[in-house]
Amino acid sequence: MGQSTDFNIDLRQMVIAIETAVSLVGMNDTNHGKRVGYIASQIGREIGFSDSDIQYVFELGLLHDCGVSTEQMHSSLVNHFDWDDAYIHCNIGYRLLKSFEPLAKFSKPILYHHTPWPELSKEDISAHDAMMANLIFISDRIDILAASHYETDILLAREGVVRSIKDYSEAYFSPELVSAFEKIERSEAFWIALENRHITRYTWDMGRLSSNYSLTLEQIKQLSLIMSYIVDQKSPFTAQHSVRVADLAKYIATIFGLSDSQCKKIEIAGLLHDLGKLHTPDNVLEKPGPLNNTERSIMDQHSYETYEILRHIEGLGEIALWAAYHHEGIEGAGYPFHPSERDLSIEARIVAVADVFQALVQDRPYRKGMDIEKVTNILIGFVESGKLDKDIVNLVVENSAKCFDIAKGDDPVHNQEYLNLFSDM
Ligand SMILES: [Fe+2]
Ligand SMILES: [Fe+2]
Numbered sequence: 150m151g152q153s154t155d156f157n158i159d160l161r162q163m164v165i166a167i168e169t170a171v172s173l174v175g176m177n178d179t180n181h182g183k184r185v186g187y188i189a190s191q192i193g194r195e196i197g198f199s200d201s202d203i204q205y206v207f208e209l210g211l212l213h214d215c216g217v218s219t220e221q222m223h224s225s226l227v228n229h230f231d232w233d234d235a236y237i238h239c240n241i242g243y244r245l246l247k248s249f250e251p252l253a254k255f256s257k258p259i260l261y262h263h264t265p266w267p268e269l270s271k272e273d274i275s276a277h278d279a280m281m282a283n284l285i286f287i288s289d290r291i292d293i294l295a296a297s298h299y300e301t302d303i304l305l306a307r308e309g310v311v312r313s314i315k316d317y318s319e320a321y322f323s324p325e326l327v328s329a330f331e332k333i334e335r336s337e338a339f340w341i342a343l344e345n346r347h348i349t350r351y352t353w354d355m356g357r358l359s360s361n362y363s364l365t366l367e368q369i370k371q372l373s374l375i376m377s378y379i380v381d382q383k384s385p386f387t388a389q390h391s392v393r394v395a396d397l398a399k400y401i402a403t404i405f406g407l408s409d410s411q412c413k414k415i416e417i418a419g420l421l422h423d424l425g426k427l428h429t430p431d432n433v434l435e436k437p438g439p440l441n442n443t444e445r446s447i448m449d450q451h452s453y454e455t456y457e458i459l460r461h462i463e464g465l466g467e468i469a470l471w472a473a474y475h476h477e478g479i480e481g482a483g484y485p486f487h488p489s490e491r492d493l494s495i496e497a498r499i500v501a502v503a504d505v506f507q508a509l510v511q512d513r514p515y516r517k518g519m520d521i522e523k524v525t526n527i528l529i530g531f532v533e534s535g536k537l538d539k540d541i542v543n544l545v546v547e548n549s550a551k552c553f554d555i556a557k558g559d560d561p562v563h564n565q566e567y568l569n570l571f572s573d574m
C-alpha cells in the first residue's frame with residue numbers, strides 16, 4: 150500500500166507509538182492502554198474471535214484513550230467507575246481518528262467505549278463495533294479495579310474485581326463478555342501477565358508482528374498532526390505550539406534550500422518534537438511563574454521522552470533525532486544528549502530555532518507573547534551563547550515578518566490544513 154521511495158513504516162509501529170505517548174499522561178502508571186488491549190484480546194479469544202479481530206481489539210485497547218491529554222482527566226477516569234464527563238475523551242478520540250483512513254475503523258468503538266451495553270442498541274453503531282466498544286469498556290474497568298494491586302497482591306484482589314464486574318453485568322456490560330471474563334480469569338497467568346514487566350514485553354512482541362499496512366510519508370504527516378494535537382491539548386498555553394513549530398520549521402527548511410521531501414520530514418519532526426511533554430505534570434506546564442530547580446529538572450526530561458517514543462518506530466530514521474534534539478545547542482550547549490557539533494544536523498538546528506521562535510511568540514503562564522523585535526533580539530543572543538545555529542538564525546532574521554506570521558498562525562497557507570482537520574473540536 151505504501152509508495153514513497155525511501156519511506157516504509159508499518160501502521161502497527163505507529164499505533165504503539167501513539168500508545169507510548171498517550172500513556173505518559175498516567176505519570177507513574179504508563180501501561181493502562183497495553184493492559185486494556187491485552188485483557189480485551191484475551192476475552193475476545195475466549196468468545197471465538199478471528200485472529201484479525203483479536204489483533205484489532207488489541208490495537209483498539211492501545212488507542213482507546215487517545216483523547217486524554219491531561220493528568221486531571223486521566224485521574225478522574227481512574228478514580229471513578231462511572232464518571233459523568235467520560236464522554237469528553239471518547240468524543241475527542243473519535244474525532245481524532247475518524248478522518249484518518251488507516252485508523253478510522255477504531256473511531257466508533259472509541260466513541261462508545263464508556264456507553265453501557267443496553268444503551269448501545271439505541272446508537273448509530275454496527276453490531277461488530279458495539280461489541281468491540283463494550284469489550285473495551287469492560288476491559289478498561291477491569292484494569293481500573295485491579296490497578297492498585299499490580300506488583301503487590303493481584304492474585305488476592307482478583308476475587309473482588311470479578312465480583313464488581315459481575316455486579317455491573319447487564320447494566321453496563323454484555324453478559325456474554327462478562328461470562329467470558331469469568332472463564333479466563335480463573336487462570337492466574339491471566340492476572341500475572343498484567344504486571345508491568347510482562348505487559349511491556351507482550352506489547353513489544355505484538356509490535357513485531359507486521360500489520361501489512363505500510364504508511365506513506367503523507368500519511369505519517371497526517372498521523373503526526375493528530376499526535377501534535379494530543380500533546381498541544383495538554384495545556385491552553387501550548388495550544389497549537391507543535392503545529393506552528395512544524396509550519397515554521399518547514400518554511401525555514403524551504404528558504405534554506407532543502408529538498409521537498411526533506412522539508413516534509415522536518416515538518417513531521419516539528420509536529421512530534423514535544424510529544425514527551427505528555428509526561429510533564431500539568432502544574433509544571435502551567436505554573437504562573439519561573440520554574441524552581443526541581444520543576445525545571447522534570448521539564449527538561451521531555452525531549453528525551455520524545456526520543457524514547459520515536460526511536461522504536463522502525464523506518465522513521467533521522468526524524469526521531471531531529472525531533473529529540475530540539476533543545477540541543479552548538480558544541481554541547483543545551484540538553485539532554487549534547488551531540489558534537491558534527492552530529493547536530495542542519496535539520497535538527499532548524500527545528501530548534503523554530504521551537505524557540507514559536508515559544509517566544511506565544512503567551513506563557515508567566516509572560517505575554519513577544520513582538521518581532523524582541524524575538525529576533527533573543528534569537529541573536531542565543532546564537533552568541535551557543536544555543537542556536539548562526540546561519541539559521543540569520544536566515545530567520547532576514548525573513549522575520551513571514552516567520553512571525555507563521556509562528557502566530559496568521560499565515561493562512563500554513564494553518565488551513567490544520568484548522569480543517571480539527572475545526573469544530
Ligand atoms: Fe481507559
Ligand atoms: Fe521542547
Ligand SMILES: [Fe+2]
Nearest residue numbers: 390422423504
Ligand atoms: Fe517545543
